[in-house]
Amino acid sequence: MAYDPTKLADWQIAAEAERGMPTPEEWRERLGLEKEEILPYGRISKLDYLKIYQRLKDRPNGKYIEITAITPTPLGEGKTTTTLGLIEGLAKRGVNVGGCIRQPSAGPTFNIKGTAAGGGNALLIPMTEFTLGLTGxxxxxxxxxxxxxxxxxxxxxxxxxxxxxxxxxxxxxxxxxxxxxxxxxxxxxxxxxxxxxxxxxxxxxxxxxxxxxxxxxxxxxxxxxxxxxxxxxxxxxxxxxxxxxxxxxxxxxxxxxxxxxxxxxxxxxxNTINPTLCCTVEYQPVLVHAGPFANIAVGQSSVIGDLVGLKLFDYHVT
Structure with a gap:
């Protein structure tokens, strides 16, 4: 469902959406994963990259959609918001879509930018876990x-x-x-x-x-x-x-x-080579992996996240 961002703050939208967030077991069934390929961390999970990729290595890759650099506002709306919004939009067209984004740093999170979870209805959940350390x-x-x-x-x-x-x-x-x-x-x-x-x-x-x-x-x-x-x-x-x-x-x-x-x-x-599985507020799967700063490094998520996403999704947005 869509939430009204003019009446609800991002954290309120996240809290509402998280009530219906799929469990690790539901994600396993939805993504067609083997039991040993999903590693639960509370209400989120890591994916065993090596096991998944080895099993699916002969599966054709999905379409690769790259969200390139965007100049954000001082509050940070940019690549992540665009990525999540595009994932949700493609899902409304009935396609098998997912993506991969970076993990946020506590430095910008507790500075002016806040969380890097997107905004409004283009938002990643669970927002608190994503913002505060995720899976370590x-x-x-x-x-x-x-x-x-x-x-x-x-x-x-x-x-x-x-x-x-x-x-x-x-x-x-x-x-x-x-x-x-x-x-x-x-x-x-x-x-x-x-x-x-x-x-x-x-x-x-x-x-x-x-x-x-x-x-x-x-x-x-x-x-x-x-x-x-x-x-x-x-x-x-x-x-x-x-x-x-x-x-x-x-x-x-x-x-x-x-x-x-x-x-x-x-x-x-x-354990850091295994991406973490989160989702949008409309419950499309989103991998979270790595988080190099864009001003000194690649400013992108990971090759591993993309390799997994291209096997799991027909359209992989990153």
Whole structure:
């Protein structure tokens, strides 16, 4: 049904629509999924991408509809609103349609823009879950990102405190990291301007290495951009290993592989390759996956989301 956006706020429209939102089991039947291909998270679900794609790999792809860049108003109406409205419009013509959009960051959500769930009748539900963390992908990326920073700072501390011989006893070799050329920073999913440039390592020799550092918003992490383009866990692991985290004092890049932290980072992100299933207020399926910022990365959802959508829907809007 259509709701009157002149009388109801977006959250009120969402609350009304969520009363009739399909359950994970209803979605499984509607989308023709096997029981093990849908992973319930409360009233929403993740889809097991690898199992679904492997089973449907020989099914012809649906039509691919790309919503390109739109200049939004200060409140953010743009690509998502257009995407959801088009999905609803195509559904009214009786076609099998779905789509994929990005997951919103808590930074813009608690700033002027608010949620990235669309607006009016072109709205994604469940709105609260979508807006506040969904199924934890951004948290996993934040942890993986910060794990790399822990590895860098720990290595700087060890190399400052110990000789080459002492490092060798700990199965470490000197990487000779230049503390002035650490490219990685800490991550948190808020717009915390006061933390953009900080000094860390204040204290004794076992309290880290004193250096300039800072925080960035989680969705600006290179890990988020990587998630948006990978095709499987092996691809994710390989790309993480190639990330340049810092440079040594001779100007050579030091990667996550060099720091032997890439595998652990990928382990933190193991579940992020599975898209989350949400829907419009008119109950058309919409996948939510990845969320790279458009001003520094691709500004699109994910290759994985599109690969799944093209197999499940005759028309895939993204």
């Amino acid at each position: 992908d951004i948290d996993a990326i934040t942890n993986a990102h910060n794990l790399a920073m822990v590895a860098i700072t720990a290595r700087l501390q060890h190399e400052f405190n110990y000789s080459d011989e002492q490092l060798a006893k700990r199965n470490l070799r000197r990487l000779d990291i230049d503390p002035r050329r650490v490219e990685w920073r800490w991550a948190m999913d808020f717009c915390a301007q006061a933390l953009r440039r900080i000094i860390i390592g204040i204290g004794g020799k076992m309290d880290g290495f004193m250096m300039e550092s800072g925080f960035q918003i989680s969705v600006s992490s290179e890990l988020m951009a990587i998630l948006s383009i990978v095709r499987d866990l092996r691809d994710l692991r390989e790309r993480i290993g190639k990330i340049t985290l810092a440079y040594d004092k001779r100007g050579n890049p030091i990667t996550a592989e060099d720091l032997e932290v890439a595998g652990a980072m990928a382990a933190w992100m193991r």
